[in-house]
Amino acid sequence: MSxxxxxxxxxxxxxxxxxxxxVGKSENSSHHARIRVPRSVPRAVARGAAIVVVxxxxxxxxxxxxxxxxxxxxxxxxxxxxxxxGQNFITGYAGQLSVGSAAxxxxxxxxTYDASSHLHGLPLLASFAFGGxxxxxxxxxxxxxxxxxRGFYLVVSTLAAQFFVVWLFTKVGWFSDxxxxxxxxxxxxxxxxxxxxxxxxxxxxxxxxxxPLTVLGRNLVRGRLxxxxxxxxxxxxxxxxxxVRTEQAKLLAFGIGSFYCGVAGxxxxxxxxxxxEPHGLDLDRSFQVLFIVILGGLGSIAGPFVGxxxxxxxxxxxxxxxxxxxxxxxxxxxxxxxxxxIFGALVILLLIKQPAxxxxxxxxxxxxxxxxxxxxx
Amino acid sequence: MLRSRVSTYASILSAALLASACRSxxxxxxxxxxxxxxxxxxxxxxxxxxxxxxxxxxxxxxxGGSGFFGxxxxxxxxxxxxxxxxxxxxxxxxxCETEYVVERGVECYERLKGGLNGAPVAAMxxxxxxxxxxxxxxxxxxxxxxxxxxxxxxxxxxxxxxPYVFPLSLNPYxxxxxxxxxxxxxxxxxxxxxxxxxxxxxxxxxxxxxxQPIAELLAKKYGFGVTHIEVPHPGTEQESQWLQIKRLAPNxxxxxxxxxxxxVAIKTAAKIGFPVDHIIGNIWSNSEEDVIPAGPAAVGYIAxxxxxxxxxFPVLSEVDKYVLSxxxxxxxxxxxVGTGYYNLGINNGILNIEAVRVAQTKFGxxxxxxEQVRWGFEHINIDGNRLKELGAVGLLQPIKVTCQDHEGxxxxxFVQWDGTQFKRIxxxxxxxxxxxxxxxxxxxxxYAKEKGLSIRDCDGEAKL
Numbered sequence: 001m002s003x004x005x006x007x008x009x010x011x012x013x014x015x016x017x018x019x020x021x022x023v024g025k026s027e028n029s030s031h032h033a034r035i036r037v038p039r040s041v042p043r044a045v046a047r048g049a050a051i052v053v054v055x056x057x058x059x060x061x062x063x064x065x066x067x068x069x070x071x072x073x074x075x076x077x078x079x080x081x082x083x084x085x086g087q088n089f090i091t092g093y094a095g096q097l098s099v100g101s102a103a104x105x106x107x108x109x110x111x112t113y114d115a116s117s118h119l120h121g122l123p124l125l126a127s128f129a130f131g132g133x134x135x136x137x138x139x140x141x142x143x144x145x146x147x148x149x150r151g152f153y154l155v156v157s158t159l160a161a162q163f164f165v166v167w168l169f170t171k172v173g174w175f176s177d178x179x180x181x182x183x184x185x186x187x188x189x190x191x192x193x194x195x196x197x198x199x200x201x202x203x204x205x206x207x208x209x210x211x212p213l214t215v216l217g218r219n220l221v222r223g224r225l226x227x228x229x230x231x232x233x234x235x236x237x238x239x240x241x242x243x244v245r246t247e248q249a250k251l252l253a254f255g256i257g258s259f260y261c262g263v264a265g266x267x268x269x270x271x272x273x274x275x276x277e278p279h280g281l282d283l284d285r286s287f288q289v290l291f292i293v294i295l296g297g298l299g300s301i302a303g304p305f306v307g308x309x310x311x312x313x314x315x316x317x318x319x320x321x322x323x324x325x326x327x328x329x330x331x332x333x334x335x336x337x338x339x340x341x342i343f344g345a346l347v348i349l350l351l352i353k354q355p356a357x358x359x360x361x362x363x364x365x366x367x368x369x370x371x372x373x374x375x376x377x
Numbered sequence: 378m379l380r381s382r383v384s385t386y387a388s389i390l391s392a393a394l395l396a397s398a399c400r401s402x403x404x405x406x407x408x409x410x411x412x413x414x415x416x417x418x419x420x421x422x423x424x425x426x427x428x429x430x431x432x433x434x435x436x437x438x439x440x441g442g443s444g445f446f447g448x449x450x451x452x453x454x455x456x457x458x459x460x461x462x463x464x465x466x467x468x469x470x471x472x473c474e475t476e477y478v479v480e481r482g483v484e485c486y487e488r489l490k491g492g493l494n495g496a497p498v499a500a501m502x503x504x505x506x507x508x509x510x511x512x513x514x515x516x517x518x519x520x521x522x523x524x525x526x527x528x529x530x531x532x533x534x535x536x537x538x539x540p541y542v543f544p545l546s547l548n549p550y551x552x553x554x555x556x557x558x559x560x561x562x563x564x565x566x567x568x569x570x571x572x573x574x575x576x577x578x579x580x581x582x583x584x585x586x587x588x589q590p591i592a593e594l595l596a597k598k599y600g601f602g603v604t605h606i607e608v609p610h611p612g613t614e615q616e617s618q619w620l621q622i623k624r625l626a627p628n629x630x631x632x633x634x635x636x637x638x639x640x641v642a643i644k645t646a647a648k649i650g651f652p653v654d655h656i657i658g659n660i661w662s663n664s665e666e667d668v669i670p671a672g673p674a675a676v677g678y679i680a681x682x683x684x685x686x687x688x689x690f691p692v693l694s695e696v697d698k699y700v701l702s703x704x705x706x707x708x709x710x711x712x713x714v715g716t717g718y719y720n721l722g723i724n725n726g727i728l729n730i731e732a733v734r735v736a737q738t739k740f741g742x743x744x745x746x747x748e749q750v751r752w753g754f755e756h757i758n759i760d761g762n763r764l765k766e767l768g769a770v771g772l773l774q775p776i777k778v779t780c781q782d783h784e785g786x787x788x789x790x791f792v793q794w795d796g797t798q799f800k801r802i803x804x805x806x807x808x809x810x811x812x813x814x815x816x817x818x819x820x821x822x823x824y825a826k827e828k829g830l831s832i833r834d835c836d837g838e839a840k841l
Contacts, residue, residue: 067487068487068488068491071483071487071515072483072484072486072487072488073484076480117827167581167609170581170582170583170586182582182583182586182587183510183530183583185510185824185827185828187827187828187829188828188829272480272483273479273480273483273510273511274511274513274514274515275510275511275513277507277510277583278582278583279582279583279610280479280507312480315481316484316488319473319474323471333434333435333439333443333709336434336435336474336476337435340435
């Protein structure tokens with residue numbers, strides 16, 4: 001009992017929880033009711049069991065779902081969620097506005113490609129790590145202006161990264177191994193002798209890259225570095241006064257965030273599309289990643305997953321719904337435009353109703369379910 | 378507590394994903410039923426052949442998408458209404474909007490590849506380089522032909538390495554070679570090219586740069602000078618490029634443009650006084666949409682095409698008679714029937730249906746698998762007589778596709794804008810394909826090596 005009481009204050013330190021009084025109250029009041037595990041089972045065991053079940057489910061998904069779900073939904077969701085986590089380090093945690101995430105993804109993808117094409121025999125995962133590292137260095141470089149400027153001015157300087165990277169990869173043939181069209185093609189995917197070229201293999205590769213990085217990211221934002229990021233975000237002057245090394249924190253946010261984006265870009269190019277061209281990861285993709293973070297939840301690790309799933313699934317769902325409801329009777333172009341309007345309207349509605357993002361929305365829904373169940377029992 | 382919240386999120390997420398997975402599972406199973414068996418067990422008994430359309434009717438490239446897919450659909454409609462399908466096998470299709478976005482196109486591919494109500498997929502026609510690149514591996518694994526008419530990877534012309542990819546009618550290398558041949562013709566023979574100056578004004582993208590090595594090669598061969606001048610995307614400002622052209626004073630300019638860059642180039646040319654009838658637009662600089670915004674400055678502008686605009690071809694009269702006057706036309710604006718993109722769609726329809734027809738001679742008059750239709754594509758042989766039967770003389774070039782050669786054509790016609798329409802000013806001008814073939818094979822074998830692919834033995838297959 002007491003242990004739970006002591007855990008609660010950490011809630012207020014969690015950036016995903018806005019300091020809104022009504023929600024906080026409802027959580028507190030529902031706190032006892034939420035516990036559904038019998039007292040005799042230690043919580044750690046229950047938690048461990050839940051993690052094992054979820055992990056087993058995630059790993060065995062290729063046996064349960066179609067190739068369509070794997071290769072058209074899950075793989076891009078995982079890749080974009082990873083990019084979203086990277087963006088969240090920079091924007092959601094450290095509070096630095098950036099629209100360069102697609103540029104860092106692009107650097108990661110091309111660096112991974114160059115590593116695997118110029119250094120023969122380099123293991124796939126090592127070239128992913130190399131791609132992420134190069135993207136991290138580039139991100140660090142473009143994060144330098146954040147030491148002097150803020151807000152919209154910083155947006156402009158990250159915008160420069162976006163244009164510079166596209167220009168560089170188009171201009172300099174070496175990066176695409178002198179491919180005539182500038183488009184790079186993923187080599188055959190295999191890790192430690194396992195052939196990963198099937199849709200299930202692409203999914204596993206993504207999962208085994210994204211899952212450890214997610215756990216690492218979660219620990220990172222809960223540790224010293226994450227706290228200094230949040231301090232910088234909430235009030236930079238105060239953070240500096242209490243001894244947070246703000247310059248270091250901001251640069252590390254750009255470096256680590258870009259590392260994540262770089263690995264995400266490599267996944268996007270290698271595990272998802274199998275190809276990438278400089279213009280494939282342009283400013284639109286940066287905005288998409290930014291939307292994923294804003295919709296999913298700024299300053300949260302789960303948020304990017306929810307946001308990425310929404311951004312990928314929602315247009316598909318609307319498209320299918322549209323063709324089922326009025327298929328054939330309405331001009332196809334008109335239907336598409338209506339879908340865009342609905343998508344935009346829903347996003348605005350969501351941001352008004354739940355500015356803390358969809359992860360928060362789901363969390364509240366979960367708490368309500370938890371409160372509701374025991375009363376029935 | 379945070380730990381448990383994270384696992385909570387994870388379980389919600391996985392539950393949601395699972396739910397969506399189950400939904401699409403059942404939908405796909407209902408839709409595709411026979412799909413997994415098609416590939417292995419020969420023709421499926423049924424009445425329809427399915428063409429999935431990864432179309433784009435909204436977004437920045439909607440003009441191209443709606444015209445192309447409109448023409449394609451109208452042609453399929455014509456075959457259904459006039460002939461009752463291909464030898465009794467009706468054509469069916471459904472659209473999936475891509476907005477020209479690669480991942481939407483991939484999603485559409487994965488969604489539609491299983492067929493429609495048991496009708497097997499014949500081929501995919503995305504009309505997008507990005508989508509085509511992203512689905513090459515998938516379609517090769519799924520054995521579904523990928524048709525990239527007039528675009529796509531140049532080296533996919535080599536069918537030994539790319540068994541399921543067909544850059545039909547014209548690839549970028551053939552395009553530049555045909556343009557040079559035409560310029561040679563205008564100058565009084567290729568030997569008169571020596572000492573001439575040609576500038577290539579290109580869009581700052583992989584597409585724009587693609588033909589540079591070929592232009593250099595041809596320059597060396599014929600002794601003319603070539604200068605490449607880049608216009609950064611989107612190309613609304615070209616003052617400095619045209620100043621450079623003014624200093625250079627080239628004899629001809631080849632415009633490898635895209636979108637807004639084309640009318641701006643034509644207008645700026647007029648401003649500095651460069652004769653617009655010495656500018657030759659490439660395959661993506663040849664539509665009405667490229668010249669009309671330039672107004673009177675565009676009169677005299679020359680462009681290449683594989684699908685001349687106009688409604689005076691017999692096949693278009695048939696479309697008019699059977700489809701449009703029956704109120705079954707696909708175009709929202711009937712005035713666009715016969716424009717460049719629409720006629721490209723008609724050509725694409727003719728080639729796809731011809732492949733089905735050819736494949737039926739071998740596999741029977743039943744709906745065919747992608748693998749069987751691939752055989753049909755590799756045996757397309759449209760000569761002068763066949764063109765007459767199809768009502769497409771002058772609209773489509775003679776095309777003979779083989780296992781080795783997935784392009785099959787490689788010729789273009791030149792058209793000139795007279796202020797209201799494109800006038801045809803040449804017959805089919807051929808590219809020097811024998812010169813280009815080794816370069817294509819170098820690139821494709823490099824690709825095969827990189828991907829660990831084995832090269833098909835075309836002669837061996839032909840004997841089977």
